[in-house]
Amino acid sequence: MQMQGGGAAPAAVSVNGKDSFGNPARAAPSRSLPLKLLKPFLLIAVLATGVLAAGLLLPGASSYGLPRLTVPDVLAASRQTPCAEKGDGALERWTRPPASAWHNMTDEELLWVASMQPRVRRYPYRRLPKVAFMFLTRGPLPLAPLWERFFNGSGPVLFSVYVHSTPGYRPDFPPTSVFYRRQVPSQVARWGETNMFDAERRLLANALLDSGNERFVLVSETCVPLHGFPAVYRYLTQSRHSFVGSFYDPGPHGRGRYRAGLAPEVSPEQWRKGAQWFELERSLAVFVVGDDRYYPKFRELCRPPCYVDEHYLPTVLSIEAAGRIANRSVTWVDWSRGGAHPATFGEADVGEAFLTKVAAQQTCLYNGQPSEVCFLFARKFAPSALQPLLALAPTLLGY
Template sequence: MLKISSFLLVSIGFVVDSMQGGGGGGAAVVLTVNGNGKDSFSNLARAPSRSLPLKLLKPLLLFAVLATGFLAAALLLLGGASSYRLTVPDVLSAAARQPRCAQHQEEGGPTLERWTRPAAASAWHNMTDDELLWAASMEPRVRKYPYRRVPKVAFMFLTRGPLPLAPLWERFFNGSSRELFSVYVHSTPGYRPDFPPTSVFYRRQVPSQVAQWGQTNMFDAERRLLANALLDAGNERFVLVSESCVPLHGFPAVYRYLTGSRHSFVGAFVDPGPHGRGRYRPGLAPEVSPEQWRKGAQWFEVERDLAVFVVADDRYYPKFRELCRPPCYVDEHYMPTVMSIEAAGRIANRSVTWVDWSRGGAHPATFGGADVGEAFLKKVAAEQRCLYNGQPSEVCFLFARKFAPGALQPLLSLPPTLLGY
């Protein structure tokens, strides 16, 4: 192989030298191959230039070109036996390595796949809280969606562990399309739920951290739930519930109520007493003044852009987190106060979750099996008078709490016509 290479290279050099023609003898530089297989340059002795006739030059040049092509093919086939290797820019391979969207951009390929693909079957991920909040805070500025989008309701369960009323919720969701809702569960770290693959709660637990009653980390958990739900671009409404909540209506009615509302459901009212205005912290100024301080229920429901605001808030929340410590409770004051400042005309100033505070104390009443029945639920419904989209309505509460695990079987025994599921 080395002999062939040397012969062809010398031949090409001779042809080039012959084609120079002219009177003066020049130094012809020819690339040769030494016995070690390395390239080297040699200066041929100066000699008078000998021009070949044109009729001999053409065949010789053609032979040299063909021989060079033959040599290149031989080197490719026998590259393992030779120290030479022909390098050709791998343009096709480089194009194949381009991102899929780049390959299909001019062809009208799936450039919106990141937004339109179905949500992941599992809600679990390995992001830190900072990474999660950053990813969840992204929001398109163009409001018109360039694809068919069916708005979903995200049900966010804030729990200490088990979901004792899960069978009732399974019945609530039964028969409804998964394109209309999604489920997220924030529980005590280390808790491992055991739901079958057919359950709406299967693999819907999000990476969780400790959430203690009355502590700031309680609302950290609520923001974490919002952020996880925001990762699904289909989610439009976000409702926070607990393991002791039950639905008061069937899924179709709840879905229509929430997606058809022009308002988000955040309770906010002025409480001038020690458990309201008395919890205000002067360090919250100038962002929050005492006159802007509000109180409300922990259990809220918001639309997507307000949810984005909450997870991206670096104006109010850092101060609440630092200053609002017991007897100031972030989960009772942050949403009512901040939403009243930033989106006063967009909240209904009421919750969609019914609770009974009539017994007094720091916690609402808990209902067991003996409390649950048709009369009880009719009483809850009779207490409802509110505005919905600016019009009087008798449907105000979609959920109720707090129900003990012992209430499950009596609730399941109620006629489907009473609850709608």
């Protein structure tokens, strides 16, 4: 951009109001440099302007890693186009995200492609890490208007959306919606069955096809954001950990679900339990979709009352990447009512006091420091909760 602007400068150079460079015969010889000497000076000036502009545009750029963006920086960055998206070069074609989430690959082909990652960790272009929001849903998204507001004004260079629904379901979102053409090829996923985590891996694999996605968060159609997008984006992209709950439960619903056939890969002492709703950084997401050591055994042996979506990630990541997970989820749920499912909240439940309590439920560690912000999302909310949530979101939730 700077080179193009600088390249137009010679036609605008004038002496005493004249276009002396464009018409050297009309310039006074005693007041202007010879053409052969003027060209190098102009070239140097253009190059210097380009270098200066690059320094101004990238004040916090580092040689490799995730940029640490403040909340205002997030919104400013979303209005800029990453360098890789400019032009029609070979690199631009490789890094351009798919226009639609739909494709014709089989699961085997999808997982194979998604498990690839470059060995060179330094990106050869300016890259803004995106957060992939993966919706695991049975069909409709009744709280979609709330999510639309959450994403509004953030810019598609900072997030992406993927929806895994019941096969055959056809959503009807307008082209202006963030959910438009974001449905991935899906298969049946039933609560309590191994195909539930198959669907979660399928979502991860589809999201990995976009090389800009750096963080991957699993949500459902009953989830709502508890903070505005800039705060959520900053919280996830600046975290040194992935958010996967993992704890040892010696009781029948924990250790009692262990299967002897998982040894030697997983011992009884290594068996862990945690919430289904996870958040992963890219390298761990690649590990999950490419895992051919642990997952085949879990898929074969962990059948009800053993549940893959409650035990696979907590167990395997505590073995392979214990220092890289926070041992907590960023999605709040209420299990206080007992039973196999958490509490569901409708219109009568949603009020200012309720949302304030949920957002400040506990203290936790974030990057090794105490934090009062522990949950970014909450569930389960019924469709009837939409209107009170829309009314309260601007003042209480920040969007």
